[in-house]
Amino acid sequence: MTKQSLRLDDFLPYRLSFTTNLVGETVASAYEQAFGLRIAEWRVIAVVAESPQGVTQQAIGLKTRMDKVTVSRAAASLIARTLLERRPHDADQRSHLLTLSAEGEALYSAIVPKALALERQIFSRFSAAEIARFDAMLRQIDAILLEGAAAAAPS
Amino acid sequence: MTKQSLRLDDFLPYRLSFTTNLVGETVASAYEQAFGLRIAEWRVIAVVAESPQGVTQQAIGLKTRMDKVTVSRAAASLIARTLLERRPHDADQRSHLLTLSAEGEALYSAIVPKALALERQIFSRFSAAEIARFDAMLRQIDAILLEGAAAAAPS
DNA sequence: CTCCTATAGTTTCATTTGCAACCAGCATAG
DNA sequence: CTATGCTGGTTGCAAATGAAACTATAGGAG
Numbered sequence: 001m002t003k004q005s006l007r008l009d010d011f012l013p014y015r016l017s018f019t020t021n022l023v024g025e026t027v028a029s030a031y032e033q034a035f036g037l038r039i040a041e042w043r044v045i046a047v048v049a050e051s052p053q054g055v056t057q058q059a060i061g062l063k064t065r066m067d068k069v070t071v072s073r074a075a076a077s078l079i080a081r082t083l084l085e086r087r088p089h090d091a092d093q094r095s096h097l098l099t100l101s102a103e104g105e106a107l108y109s110a111i112v113p114k115a116l117a118l119e120r121q122i123f124s125r126f127s128a129a130e131i132a133r134f135d136a137m138l139r140q141i142d143a144i145l146l147e148g149a150a151a152a153a154p155s
Numbered sequence: 156m157t158k159q160s161l162r163l164d165d166f167l168p169y170r171l172s173f174t175t176n177l178v179g180e181t182v183a184s185a186y187e188q189a190f191g192l193r194i195a196e197w198r199v200i201a202v203v204a205e206s207p208q209g210v211t212q213q214a215i216g217l218k219t220r221m222d223k224v225t226v227s228r229a230a231a232s233l234i235a236r237t238l239l240e241r242r243p244h245d246a247d248q249r250s251h252l253l254t255l256s257a258e259g260e261a262l263y264s265a266i267v268p269k270a271l272a273l274e275r276q277i278f279s280r281f282s283a284a285e286i287a288r289f290d291a292m293l294r295q296i297d298a299i300l301l302e303g304a305a306a307a308a309p310s
Numbered sequence: 311c312t313c314c315t316a317t318a319g320t321t322t323c324a325t326t327t328g329c330a331a332c333c334a335g336c337a338t339a340g
Numbered sequence: 341c342t343a344t345g346c347t348g349g350t351t352g353c354a355a356a357t358g359a360a361a362c363t364a365t366a367g368g369a370g
Contacts, residue, residue, distance in 0.1 A: 004267045008201040008219070012274055012290065013182045018220065019293040020175035022300045027168045046163040058318060064163070065173065067358060072319060094318040094365045112159045119167055121303075125295055133285075134292055135167065138174040140280050145177045148276075213348055222328055227349060249335045249348045317366075326357070336347080 023122060030118055035111060040066060040074040042111070045083065045100070049108045054087060054097030083107055178277060185273055190266060195221060195229040197266070200238065200255065204263045209242060209252030238262055 008014050024039070031037045037045070047060045061071045075098060078084040083104035086096040100108060123131055163169050179194070186192045192200070202215045216226045230253060233239040238259035241251040255263060278286055 004264070004271065006201065006267045006270060007205060008198060010290075011201075011270065012278060012286070013178050014198070015290060015293045016171075016175050016178055019296050020171045021220065022297055023168050023171055026300055026303075043163060043169070046161065046166075050162060056318075065176065068319070069321090069358060070356095072321095073356095076320090089318095092318080092366070094363095096319090109159070112161045115161060115166065116159065122296060122299060123167060125299060126292065130288075130292065131167070134289065135165075135170060137281065137285065137289055138170045141174050141277060142177055144277060144280060145181055148181075211348075223349070224328060224351090227351095228327095231350090244348095247336070247348080251349090312370090314369080315367090317364100319363085319365105321360105321362075323360085324358095327355085328353100329355095330351105330353090332349100332351075334347100334349085337345090339344085340342090 026122070027115075027118060030114070031111070034114060035107060037111075038074070040070050041078055044071060044074045044078060044098075045104065045108055045111075048084065048098050048100055049105075052099070054089075054099045056089065056095040056097060058095060060098075078104070181277070182270075182273060185269070186266070189269060190262060192266075193229070195225050196233055199226060199229045199233060199253075200259065200263055200266075203239065203253050203255055204260075207254070209244075209254045211244065211250040211252060213250060215253075233259070 028039050031039065031042050035042075043064050043066065044060055047063060048055055051059075057068065057071045057075055060066070060075075061068045064071075066074075075084060079086060082101055085099050085101045085104075087099060089095045089097045126134070183194050186194065186197050190197075198219050198221065199215055202218060203210055206214075212223065212226045212230055215221070215230075216223045219226075221229075230239060234241060237256055240254050240256045240259075242254060244250045244252050281289070
């Protein structure tokens, strides 16, 4: 039996992590420089922007898989900067509904084109079809792992 | 002009980070449970295993883009567990050459098949061609970003 | 009602991370 | 050879992270 070997370079989880770090650094530094936002804050803004009627922190955490502490801190910081507003949640006094303030909307509108431009730059060498396939693969990997987790964690 | 919008879900840097976190959690917990290794430690082992004549920490950091502190700590921990050995580097007394101990070799041989199995599981739904495409895209993204960095940091 | 358990969100604390200062050993210029 | 600056590696410290404890409200079950 031949000795099994593994070049780290060819190990996909490693490659994925390597590339993601590179992309993450690029994106994080762009947001930080241009808008003074951390990634977690940007994500909160983006999710809130998609739900004009308001979202709870819990929903944000669920959707993005960010820790609830992370969401809590990001939201607190955005509220302090008056980018986000907190309305009471009639159905449940424990939670609040987060919405963008006018200022938050304005910032969001300023970020979106920059974010899209950055995305285009990073993926500049690929065709739309390639990008679509890449995206589809990522989603399938998610599906495999999330199913697996559900199966592995029988309540 | 129509209002630009952006679903976070469709934003590729986000998707990439989401999936990578999922994969990373899976892999990290597998290594941790099965071998008591952290990701950084596993990477150091893998890189050292590829260079039987020994590598310096600096080279490891360069190759994996891990911080030199991370490499230093991972190496220290592996040496303490006698998985790694440190030989003097004749040409430069500041650095050492790291090699696997017999024990380290044995552990490496035990990990490799598990790592490959995990990789196969995560990518189970894809054909070899799809995987190759995916890998190639990751490498191209790296290339774009690393070139960009070089251009952006004129000495 | 009143208890009991469960959940949203915050706070605390311990751990992990990485920058920056540091301590060798190296390398070049005088 | 000896100053001066550079590089490999470690250490110290400050910031980021996340698990667990805590607070306040919900939502039953009796």
